[in-house]
Amino acid sequence: MKISKKIKSQIESGSWIRKMFEEGTALKKKYGEENVYDLSLGNPVMEPPKKFFEELQRLANNPKPGLHRYMPNAGYINTRSNIANQLKKEIGLNFSSDDIVMTCGAGGALNIILKTLLDPNDEVIIFSPFFAEYIFYIENHNGKHIIVPPDNNFHPDLNIFEKSITKKTKAILINSPNNPSGIVYPAKLIEKIANIINKKQAEFQTDIFVISDEPYKKITFDNIKSPEIFHYFNNGIIATSYSKDLALPGERIGYVAIHPEYKYKEEFIDGITFCNRTLGFVNAPAIMQNIIANLQNITVDIESYKLKRDFMYDNLTDMGYTINKPQGAFYMFPKSPIENELKFIEELKNENVLVVPGRGFGLEGYFRISYCLENKTLEGSLKGFKSAINKLNI
Ligand SMILES: Cc1ncc(COP(=O)(O)O)c(C=O)c1O
Missing domain, CATH: 3.40.640.10 (Type I PLP-dependent aspartate aminotransferase-like (Major domain))
Structure with missing residues (x-):
């Protein structure tokens, strides 16, 4: 099919996203969902606040013409x-x-x-x-x-x-x-x-x-x-x-x-x-x-993101990772322990841990972790982070 050259080349330039997704799916199939620690997606596992569901219910019960x-x-x-x-x-x-x-x-x-x-x-x-x-x-x-x-x-x-x-x-x-x-x-x-x-x-x-x-x-x-x-x-x-x-x-x-x-x-x-x-x-x-309109000034529980941030930051820095401590959002961007972050990400993948290469965000030599995930996923990923950095002997 002849799609536009512009879109074709844009899809190519963002192809690592698709590649990672495909590799993640393959790993999950091979080892089982629960044994793969996918820290690549910024899709929060948190549910919306209770008030959101109340408002949804209210609208469903009293639909305005x-x-x-x-x-x-x-x-x-x-x-x-x-x-x-x-x-x-x-x-x-x-x-x-x-x-x-x-x-x-x-x-x-x-x-x-x-x-x-x-x-x-x-x-x-x-x-x-x-x-x-x-x-x-x-x-x-x-x-x-x-x-x-x-x-x-x-x-x-x-x-x-x-x-x-x-x-x-x-x-x-x-x-x-x-x-x-x-x-x-x-x-x-x-x-x-x-x-x-x-x-x-x-x-x-x-x-x-x-x-x-x-x-x-x-x-x-x-x-x-x-x-x-x-x-x-x-x-x-x-x-x-x-x-x-x-x-x-x-x-x-x-x-x-x-x-x-x-x-x-x-x-x-x-x-x-x-x-x-x-x-x-x-x-x-x-x-x-x-x-x-009725949820102004209401948010999810920010404290639970802070606990996740602390958990990952403390554990990873103890292992020897260098990280600028995040002050917000739900990501961190550690320095790759070796210059080529793509190679390091392969090491992590061998440990069933998925993260995103920094070059996808315009900065080589780093990788992104999303920590808006279940605690058990974050906890489970630590073993892989540790073996990957230990293997480097640096
Ligand atoms: C920095 C930044 N801007 C914009 C967006 C898009 O957000 P939305 O879902 O509101 O379109 C995202 C989503 O991850 C984001 O991280």
Whole structure:
């Protein structure tokens, strides 16, 4: 079959995901599900909070007339107002429903934002390590991604960042708490990024948007809070979802929020609403919009993620792994004990432990562990992690 060359090559470039999935399936068939420790997927095993099921029950028992019909492409006013009120409390700016558009998850949010902003060959800067789909999302809308590498803390190298900004830079895409590193960018770093952007905007007489992809914002540990990007960028845009903090990734519900004082916000909101429609999302799912309207400020049990983080971090560092301690999300990104992480991942696979190579996130020499899993899977994986590093004799 003749599919497009672009999609064919994108599938090829992301083929390690499929390869890992296939190898994992083969291992599970051979050794039994319970003897394979698959730490490769960011699909939380946690169930949504009790209140979610209560709301679902309430809707099922009292269906509103028209509940399943088309609606405005931006979503229900009531849901958007409730979100605006919550953001008002959290961020301290005067949000209204007009500043919010409901989306099919953070992925849907990022796609309508990029579709709205990008002209062909416009550049979008991303910081490695990054969520692998960013490259495809940017390419979906004929943009060009520019990768800025990190320092040892997985913060972007600011000298390279400054040099990477050109006249064609349309947006910077940031993700904190970060997938795959679990790092939360400190306020000082965001401030420095803002200073560089302001300088470059003045130099090139351009507008550079800061898109903050924050589906893990509420999953942080040790009293660390992710800084509010709207305090630093008055043309900031938030893309987020309830996939992670309410454990609803299959329900495809999220939103975009624009800075309430952004000068051209009406045009921007018109743009993303139009793209919600014309990319075929049409609107975010109706039942979920009704439910999350009443679940503002509710999350899954963050403490249980912290316990899992501590368990894996403490055990792996004791074995000799080098890890930047994650401050949020539910991933960690250890350094591969040998330079080529693909080779080390093979060693782990021989021990029935599956993880994802760092190069899939734009950074070789590391690998990603997802720990949003059952404790027995995490516990079971330790033996394999230990033998794999011990075999290296380093
Ligand atoms: C950093 C990041 N952004 C966006 C997404 C997409 O999330 P959603 O399920 O809300 O589309 C994910 C999902 O894993 C993610 O890790």
